Amino acid sequence: MEHVGVPRQEELLKIDKMPLSIVLPTYNESQNIARLLDSIAETLPADTAAEIIVVDDNSPDGTGDIANQHAKNSGNKKLHIEVISRPDKQGLSSAILAGVQSAAGEIVVVMDGDFSHPPQTIPHMVEELQDSKYDIVVASRYVKGGSVMGWPFKRRLMSKGATKIAQVGLGIEVKDPMSGFFAFRRRIIEGVKFDAIGYKMLLEILVKAKGVRVKEVPYTFTNRAAGASKLNSSVVFDYFRAVWKLYRYGRSLGQGEKRASVRFLSKAGRFYTIGAMGLLVNYAVATLFGSLLPGLWYLYAALAGIIFSVTSNFILNKLWTFEDRDFAASKTLMQYTLFTGFSAPGAVIQLSMLYSLHGSQLISYPIALILAVMVAAVGNFLLNKKWTFREKIWS
Numbered sequence: 001m002e003h004v005g006v007p008r009q010e011e012l013l014k015i016d017k018m019p020l021s022i023v024l025p026t027y028n029e030s031q032n033i034a035r036l037l038d039s040i041a042e043t044l045p046a047d048t049a050a051e052i053i054v055v056d057d058n059s060p061d062g063t064g065d066i067a068n069q070h071a072k073n074s075g076n077k078k079l080h081i082e083v084i085s086r087p088d089k090q091g092l093s094s095a096i097l098a099g100v101q102s103a104a105g106e107i108v109v110v111m112d113g114d115f116s117h118p119p120q121t122i123p124h125m126v127e128e129l130q131d132s133k134y135d136i137v138v139a140s141r142y143v144k145g146g147s148v149m150g151w152p153f154k155r156r157l158m159s160k161g162a163t164k165i166a167q168v169g170l171g172i173e174v175k176d177p178m179s180g181f182f183a184f185r186r187r188i189i190e191g192v193k194f195d196a197i198g199y200k201m202l203l204e205i206l207v208k209a210k211g212v213r214v215k216e217v218p219y220t221f222t223n224r225a226a227g228a229s230k231l232n233s234s235v236v237f238d239y240f241r242a243v244w245k246l247y248r249y250g251r252s253l254g255q256g257e258k259r260a261s262v263r264f265l266s267k268a269g270r271f272y273t274i275g276a277m278g279l280l281v282n283y284a285v286a287t288l289f290g291s292l293l294p295g296l297w298y299l300y301a302a303l304a305g306i307i308f309s310v311t312s313n314f315i316l317n318k319l320w321t322f323e324d325r326d327f328a329a330s331k332t333l334m335q336y337t338l339f340t341g342f343s344a345p346g347a348v349i350q351l352s353m354l355y356s357l358h359g360s361q362l363i364s365y366p367i368a369l370i371l372a373v374m375v376a377a378v379g380n381f382l383l384n385k386k387w388t389f390r391e392k393i394w395s
């Protein structure tokens with residue numbers, strides 16, 4: 001890797017803390033690069049010290065030379081232009097990674113070199129990061145106010161499909177994880193090992209950077225006017241490879257960092273295990289009451305079974321399924337009331353079935369129980385998750 005341009009160390013020493021690095025990967029962008037560099041320079045507030053890192057993969061159309069010329073002739077003291085020239089085309093993500101690794105800025109902005117990403121959005125993105133609680137700001141096509149211009153239907157569809165795959169498969173909540181236009185605090189990727197396969201660097205950062213807070217700001221993606229897209233079938237193939245690797249990465253993580261889908265299923269599993277155990281408690285207690293107190297009305301015995309099992313189910317679900325160790329009286333009572341309320345339809349069914357089938361009690365009891373449980377099983381997990389234990393449904 002060859003570093004060309006103004007000697008970098010020297011330049012950086014003049015600025016004690018570089019606030020901003022802009023990483024610009026280019027391959028055959030000779031028609032865009034000079035204008036883009038100027039446009040970025042114009043758009044940054046005059047007092048911002050910043051560097052632009054162009055990462056060029058030996059573009060046959062001479063993009064690298066143009067960028068170097070521009071760097072030499074640039075009279076802007078506050079804006080340092082650096083060109084990393086790599087010997088051959090190694091892919092977009094890998095170019096971004098090279099740029100990010102050489103970036104000195106506290107904040108790093110990544111954008112395409114073909115004017116699809118409007119430089120005018122950069123100050124807004126940086127503002128959102130500075131002094132805010134966010135670690136990544138994604139310029140987003142898919143939040144309110146964002147859009148895409150000039151893409152054919154097929155490309156729009158591909159983008160939406162790829163987005164859905166990332167959201168469902170990797171449990172990502174960001175609306176536009178495919179964005180190539182984003183800003184982040186450099187420290188969030190310290191120590192992270194990247195694969196940098198294919199095009200989608202942001203996706204890998206979202207999966208691998210720990211505990212980051214993400215903000216999306218709208219922008220309009222405009223299809224390039226000059227030059228050609230480098231997206232081809234091998235880029236699409238690389239996308240699937242990258243998602244698969246990230247999926248495996250997610251699975252290899254520890255308990256606390258599991259994806260939402262995995263956590264959801266494991267909680268549902270615990271909830272229904274407890275439900276099945278509750279069925280036994282329900283039945284055992286009712287039978288016990290019936291035999292201990294022979295004169296007791298059979299519906300009272302059934303009710304005792306219900307009260308016992310609902311109570312033990314509540315305690316077990318609080319402790320095990322929802323890992324809630326807070327037993328403060330008022331909160332617990334409230335939860336217990338809700339939990340019982342959600343169990344009530346099942347209980348009513350159980351009791352009324354018993355009543356209507358009175359006489360063939362011995363056969364009907366287990367059937368009534370199972371029916372009651374089926375009714376309870378349909379919605380109770382979600383109702384209790386959301387309302388009793390105040391969790392998001394999908395987590």
Ligand code: GDD
Nearest residue numbers: 025026027055057090091092095112113179180229230231
């Ligand atoms: N150094 C280097 N090496 N740069 C590359 C390479 C490479 O192998 N491949 C592409 N680039 C550069 C291009 O020159 C351009 O500046 C930028 O990466 C994006 O490439 P395009 O070919 O213009 O991509 P696109 O417009 O089809 O796709 C863009 O779509 C996304 C939105 O879904 C991606 O580039 C994303 O960045 C963007 O968010």
Ligand code: MN
Nearest residue numbers: 112114116224
């Ligand atoms: Mn493009």
